[in-house]
Amino acid sequence: MATPADSPRREARSWLPRSLLSRNIALLVALVALTQVCSLSALLHFVQRPRIERASIIFSDYVKVLDGMLVAMPPAESRAAAARLNAQREVPASSMIEPPMNPLRFFRSWQRDVFLEALRRHLPADMPVRWEIADNDQEDEARLWIRVHAAGEPTWIALPMTADAQASGITTAIVLSLGLALLAALTGWLIQLHLNRPLAELAHAARGVSAGETPAALPTDGPTEIAEVSRAFNQMTDALRQAEATRALMLAGVSHDIRTPLTKLRLAIAMALPRGTNDGLVASAESYLDTIDTILQQFMDYAGSGEREAPQPGDLNALAGQLVADFAGLGHEFDFEESTLPSFAFRPVAVMRLLMNLMQNAVVYGRTGLSIRTWQENGFACVSVRDRGNGIRAEELERLKLPFSRGNNARGHSGGTGLGLAIVDRIARQHGGSLTFLDREGGGLEAVVKLSLNPSPFTRSTSTAPRT
Structure with missing residues (x-):
């Protein structure tokens, strides 16, 4: 039973990549990103920070030497030297003790803050440092203000911090790392595409086998792991083909051997019973023989299901109309509602058997309200056979497509084997379609068959053995 805690987990899983390709790319990108973050952290902490601190020590030594020279010089010469350095009594109001961080220039701002922190640490307390950014907010034109002593009085001098002075190779390293990460992701994507191609072929072939088709042998010249899976799949399809060929041969032999003594x-x-001596007994015996012959034919139909028949372009409406006319000749009237359908390739004998089985079921179990309708929907030609019988429970609908399954309303009818709907379902799947059952509005049952208007190469190909 699901708990409230399961809902967040399901929501989290829904955001995860579903395909192997996307998962591998996401994992590769995450690993590369983690590697780059770790490398960058190590670079900043163990390489770049010591370099900046050493530069701040050298810079502070120069500033202290300059301050010592101004203090040692006579007052007039000291003031003249300070004037040549554009010294000011007051620091500009635009200068800042803690300049703001620029997100667009994160690493340059980080280097500036590390430099200012180290510089303040190595300068005397009476020599404060302030940072000024130009009016146009360009960091490339920033100035560093330091208070020195000229003629015994505090004086502020500005030292321009050019782009060359602030720049380092860290930005280039970051850009290069991002480029390498993108290259790694692209390489992983191309590799995964190469791996996905045989996997997609394998999945397509497996769907073909499940639909009762015979796929061509898969290539085994790819990567070792996928080639091994392809070889195992080819061996499986060969074993199925041989088993079903043996089954078809056995059923054909059984049918022949039984029909000979029946004849x-x-x-x-x-x-033994001349005409007129016991007509009731003769009719009963011949009825039983006909039932046995019908059962044998159903077994053979299920074993073959038209797989050896070559598809050919045809008109489904014309085929359905022909069967409606044939059943009308036998006294069973079907209403026929036909829609415009394009000509498409199908196995005419197999599809005729499909429709006949559904129409015969409607006649036997429905009796009234018989109708056929055709239409086109989402690349499929659809045909439904409807009746006004007692219907069937929903849980029985899918079970009826299994071999030898019969509904409760079929228990009193003899001559059936429970293979009719199994044959219909197999033929529908051979044509890239499906068989479904619906409760008909107003009572009764509707059997809907969909046949693909664009069957796959597997569906169009013929096979040498039937499928189960």
């Missing part, structure tokens, strides 16, 4: 039995009955 002799029919002849013996006719000779």
Whole structure:
């Protein structure tokens, strides 16, 4: 039973990549990003920070030497020297003790803050430092203000901090790292595409097998792991093909061997009971023989299901109309609602058997409200056979497509094997379609068959053995 805690987990999983390609790329990008973050952290902490601190020590030594010279000089010469350095009594109001961080220039701002912190640490307390950014907010034109002593009085001098003075190779390293990360992700994507191609072929072939088709052998010249899976799949399809060929041969032999004594039995009955002596017994015996013959034919139909028949372009409406006319000749009237359908490739005998089985079921179990409707929907030609019978429970609908399954309303009918709907379902899947059952509005049952208007190469190909 699901708990409230399961909902956040499901939501989190829904955001995760679903395909192997996207997961591998995400993992690769995450690993590269983690590697770059760790490398950058190590570079900043163990390489760049010591370099900046050493530069601040050298810079502070120069400033202290300059301050010592101004203090040692006579007052007039000291003031003249300070004037040549554009010294000011007051620091500009635009200068700042703690300049703001620029997110667009994060690393340059970080280097500036590390430099100012180290510089303040190595200068005397009476020599404060302030940072001024130009009016146009360009960091490239920033100035560093330091208070020195000229003629015994505090004086502020400005030292320009040019782009060359502030720049380092860290930006280039970051750009190069991002480029390498993108290159790694692109390489992983190309590799995964190469791996996904045989996997997609394998999935397509597996779907073909599940639909009762016979796919061509998969190539085994790819990566070792995928080639091994392809070889195992080819061995499986070969084993299925051989098993089903053996089954078809066995059923054909059984049918032939049983029908031979049945024919002799029919002849013996006719000779032993001359016409008029016991017509009721003869009719009953011939009815039983016909039932056995019908059951044998259903077994053979299920074993073959039209797989050896070559698809050819045809008109589904014309085929359905022909069957409607045939059933009307037998006294079973079907209303026919046809829509415009394009000509498409299908196995005419197999599709005729499909429609006949559905129409026969409607006649036997529905009896009234018989109708057929055709239409086109999402690349499929659709045909439904409807009746006004007692219907069937929803849980029985899918079970009826299994071989030898019969509904409760079929228990009183003889001559069936429970293979009719299994044959219909197999033929529909061979044509890239499906068989579904719906409760008909107003009572009754509707069997809907969809046949693909653009069947796959597997569906169009013929096979040498039936599928189960």
